[in-house]
Amino acid sequence: RYQAIKNGVGNTQYSGQVSLTTTQSGSNYTLTDGARGGHKTYNLNHGTSGTGTLFSQTSDTWGNGTTSNAATAGADAHYGAATTWDFYKNTFGRSGIRNDGVAAYSRTHYGNSYVNAFWDDSCFCMTYGDGSGNNDPLTSLDVAGHEMSHGVTAATANLEYSGESGGLNEATSDIFGTGVEFYANNSTDVGDYLIGEKIDINGDGTPLRYMDQPSKDGGSKDSWYSGIGNLDVHYSSGPANHMFYLLSEGSGTKVINGVTYNSPTADGVAVTGIGRDAALQIWYKALTTYMTSSTNYAGARTAALNAAAALYGTNSTQYAGVGNAFAGIAVGG
Numbered sequence: 001r002y003q004a005i006k007n008g009v010g011n012t013q014y015s016g017q018v019s020l021t022t023t024q025s026g027s028n029y030t031l032t033d034g035a036r037g038g039h040k041t042y043n044l045n046h047g048t049s050g051t052g053t054l055f056s057q058t059s060d061t062w063g064n065g066t067t068s069n070a071a072t073a074g075a076d077a078h079y080g081a082a083t084t085w086d087f088y089k090n091t092f093g094r095s096g097i098r099n100d101g102v103a104a105y106s107r108t109h110y111g112n113s114y115v116n117a118f119w120d121d122s123c124f125c126m127t128y129g130d131g132s133g134n135n136d137p138l139t140s141l142d143v144a145g146h147e148m149s150h151g152v153t154a155a156t157a158n159l160e161y162s163g164e165s166g167g168l169n170e171a172t173s174d175i176f177g178t179g180v181e182f183y184a185n186n187s188t189d190v191g192d193y194l195i196g197e198k199i200d201i202n203g204d205g206t207p208l209r210y211m212d213q214p215s216k217d218g219g220s221k222d223s224w225y226s227g228i229g230n231l232d233v234h235y236s237s238g239p240a241n242h243m244f245y246l247l248s249e250g251s252g253t254k255v256i257n258g259v260t261y262n263s264p265t266a267d268g269v270a271v272t273g274i275g276r277d278a279a280l281q282i283w284y285k286a287l288t289t290y291m292t293s294s295t296n297y298a299g300a301r302t303a304a305l306n307a308a309a310a311l312y313g314t315n316s317t318q319y320a321g322v323g324n325a326f327a328g329i330a331v332g333g
């Protein structure tokens, strides 16, 4: 049967109106992205196993911006997968999560009032719950980028998901999820150094995590200390998130896209940022070339210094910036 790659329209819940790559098959359109490995987006319709049904309809306009239309979450998820694909391809030359050109797939409407989203390496797939009261799907762009980046980590350094390496694994997902959000350059979903600011996961509109000062979430730490590996990985990620913010933007107060950040350093010494683009390149090279499954915070510093040396040289401001940013989270030589 005749199949063609199409440019559909998504009326998303979190990112406004976006273009979606879809597939026309006879008189139907499906959420199948033929431009990015064939990524498919499914509707579990509140089930918790299998794939449910592929989003399919006779119109190529998807969702209505609210949870009243099941395809809205499909549009957000499909947009998140495409933007994550494009971020990795155009920022790092990485073709898909495993760098083999193969797409994952997405499942939306998992369970009932399920307040989480997760990557599963065994199915090579992404799953999104609908959030509290099935009203706040976990399909925002930074969450999508966070979760699929777990697949990238699994395919590269494979940081073990416990102890300090677990915190580094989590931070890597926050770092690249944030990279995806900035990459999108979406006027209704601007980039920030907050995680989950759109999904109202706390019920009071506050974000899940803050990279400039992770302790603002009430559980994460701003700086490394011996024993941080005993925390939940979503809290021991704090120092690495903080390091990435310092490396990108520097310490102190700064307004970016209308959000005010205030980033302290462990030793009170001011840090100058090297810019987010260079910080992303350094973290990606560190992850994919120098880190291993057991890398800890000290090892992450060495990996990032090695990456900065390879990319920019040891006399560069970028190399010095890595040392300064790690000193800012109490990880030194």
Ligand code: ASN
Residues within 6 Å of the ligand: 116, 117, 118, 119, 146, 147, 150, 170
């Ligand atoms: N959403 C969670 C995360 O990516 C799922 C998990 O517990 N791994 O961190």
Ligand code: ZN
Residues within 6 Å of the ligand: 146, 147, 150, 170, 173
């Ligand atoms: Zn995670």
Ligand code: CA
Residues within 6 Å of the ligand: 142, 178, 181, 191, 192, 193, 194, 195, 196, 197
């Ligand atoms: Ca965000």
